[in-house]
Amino acid sequence: MSAPTVFSSRVERPAVLVHGGAGTYLAATTAEQRRERGAAMAEAARLGLGALRTDGGAAGVLAAVARLEADPRFNAGRGGRLQQDGRCRLSAALMDGARLRLSAVYNVQDCLHPSALAAALQERVDRNLDGEGARALMTTLGVPLAEVRTSANIERWRALVADTSVADPDSAVGDAGEEGLRAVREAAADGTGTSGALPPEDRRHGTVGAVSLGADGVLHACTSTGGRGHESPGRVSDSPTPAGNYACSRVAVSATGVGEQILELNVAARIATRMLDGMTLRDALTRTFVEVADHGGVLGVIALSADGELGYAHTTEACGVAWLDATGAAGLDPHSRG
Numbered sequence: 001m002s003a004p005t006v007f008s009s010r011v012e013r014p015a016v017l018v019h020g021g022a023g024t025y026l027a028a029t030t031a032e033q034r035r036e037r038g039a040a041m042a043e044a045a046r047l048g049l050g051a052l053r054t055d056g057g058a059a060g061v062l063a064a065v066a067r068l069e070a071d072p073r074f075n076a077g078r079g080g081r082l083q084q085d086g087r088c089r090l091s092a093a094l095m096d097g098a099r100l101r102l103s104a105v106y107n108v109q110d111c112l113h114p115s116a117l118a119a120a121l122q123e124r125v126d127r128n129l130d131g132e133g134a135r136a137l138m139t140t141l142g143v144p145l146a147e148v149r150t151s152a153n154i155e156r157w158r159a160l161v162a163d164t165s166v167a168d169p170d171s172a173v174g175d176a177g178e179e180g181l182r183a184v185r186e187a188a189a190d191g192t193g194t195s196g197a198l199p200p201e202d203r204r205h206g207t208v209g210a211v212s213l214g215a216d217g218v219l220h221a222c223t224s225t226g227g228r229g230h231e232s233p234g235r236v237s238d239s240p241t242p243a244g245n246y247a248c249s250r251v252a253v254s255a256t257g258v259g260e261q262i263l264e265l266n267v268a269a270r271i272a273t274r275m276l277d278g279m280t281l282r283d284a285l286t287r288t289f290v291e292v293a294d295h296g297g298v299l300g301v302i303a304l305s306a307d308g309e310l311g312y313a314h315t316t317e318a319c320g321v322a323w324l325d326a327t328g329a330a331g332l333d334p335h336s337r338g
Contacts, residue, residue: 080226
């Protein structure tokens, strides 16, 4: 495995930083598709910063994540990957760093914006719900059921079922698209399908997320995912847990990648603990991702600190990232520029 990528910069608050998933999608997407994804993430950051300025609190991360959940190019909300039974089960979490308050939904179906359900749970005693509880919450809130599966993801699932695969050999971020479907068909045609075996871990990726630093210095994190793709029905990701989504008084972190590894390393909370113990964000990211690489971890994170340090890190070949701060300073990771 190559050395981890670690990036950090300074921003002025308020600021919003978003990601659109980490993985090996360079071979499965064109430069134009990556530019389009980059533009969508930049738009999510713009919407997030606008909402943060206007409404404060968690509004920024929720607006940013909602933008990506509605875009089938990303693996969350509409366009979320399908599990082996052809169903799309979505998970999302929201955390308020000032109050150390986490709320989340696990494996909810037929919901365009699971992040909104997580937000609705913030003021409740029972703040973490499984799919059944989340569906009941939708009924209580009057949230309409939505078809979140795309025709491309349904076709991809059918191709995997026809190949008797138990895992997706090339989980493209978000909507599979023709390139991803071609990979499945070619694997089936030449006998290299993945029947009975997991795909290489460096070919699994997904998830969207956002972190924000308010004008008042309060940090928030929100993460939403459609999962790995073609996993066992009911499999739960890291995204609704503190390992994948965490905010405290010092930092907000959102993770993406192989959920099992993010959970094993407790990645987001590990970074936060190091910062609470006095590390800078860059040092916390660097030390953590040395450990991630030693573990064989295939993942990425974005993070914002209370003192205005922005950062991201990943062991994958790419991780889509965009940000915007109070001065109008904006950024994209190199792979999101095409």
